Amino acid sequence: MDLTLHTSSLPHDDPDAALAFYRDVLGFEVRRDVGRGRTRWITVGPAGRPDTALLLAPAAAGASLTGAERTTVLEMMAKGTFGRIVLAARDLDATFARVQAAGAEVVQEPFLHPCGVRDCAFRDPAGNLLRIREPDRDAG
Numbered sequence: 001m002d003l004t005l006h007t008s009s010l011p012h013d014d015p016d017a018a019l020a021f022y023r024d025v026l027g028f029e030v031r032r033d034v035g036r037g038r039t040r041w042i043t044v045g046p047a048g049r050p051d052t053a054l055l056l057a058p059a060a061a062g063a064s065l066t067g068a069e070r071t072t073v074l075e076m077m078a079k080g081t082f083g084r085i086v087l088a089a090r091d092l093d094a095t096f097a098r099v100q101a102a103g104a105e106v107v108q109e110p111f112l113h114p115c116g117v118r119d120c121a122f123r124d125p126a127g128n129l130l131r132i133r134e135p136d137r138d139a140g
Contacts, residue, residue, distance in 0.1 A: 004051065007043070010083040010128045011059035011073070015040040017125035018056045025102040026087075028054070054085070059126065080107075083128035086119075092134045096120045099132075 012018035015035075019042055022028045028044035031053060035041055039061065045053040059077055060070035076082035089095035096110050099122055107121035107129065119133035 006051065007053040007055050008085060009055040009057050010085060010124070010126070011077060012042075012056045012126045013059045013074070013077065014038065014125060015042060015056070015058075018042060019044075021102075021104070021124050022054065022056065025099055025104065077127045080123050080127040080129055083126070084131070085128065086131045086133060088135050089132050090135060092118060092120060092132060095132055 015033075015038060019030070019033070022042075022044045023030055027047065029047045030042065030044055031050075032043040033040060035058070039058050041058070042056040043053050044056065060073040065073070073082060092110050100106055105123040107123060108119075110118060110120045112118045116136075117133055119131050121129060121131045124130055
């Protein structure tokens, strides 16, 4: 099989704040913005990488969710335990400084883990955890 990862999804509770963060802070390009008001599905992705996308979807949207499930999703988002994604940046320190200067909530400053991964972590406006790591040093 020849499979690639095309789109991942994270929830948002404020499409304008999500758009400002992913477009203006992280520098992603907007590919689609569908819907109205707070019920918008926004697709963004790294500039020049049309094969990779992130769908920012309304939190707890969908007819198949029960009221209790919606409540659970919103509670988990408020705690920052629902959505997460790992990004990569060649210059982790510069990326960290830019995201921090934009006012994002810092979860962890750049850190070299014992396993050899160096990364940092932030929360986006909806509380989703974003880990940003340096590409593997020994990867060719």
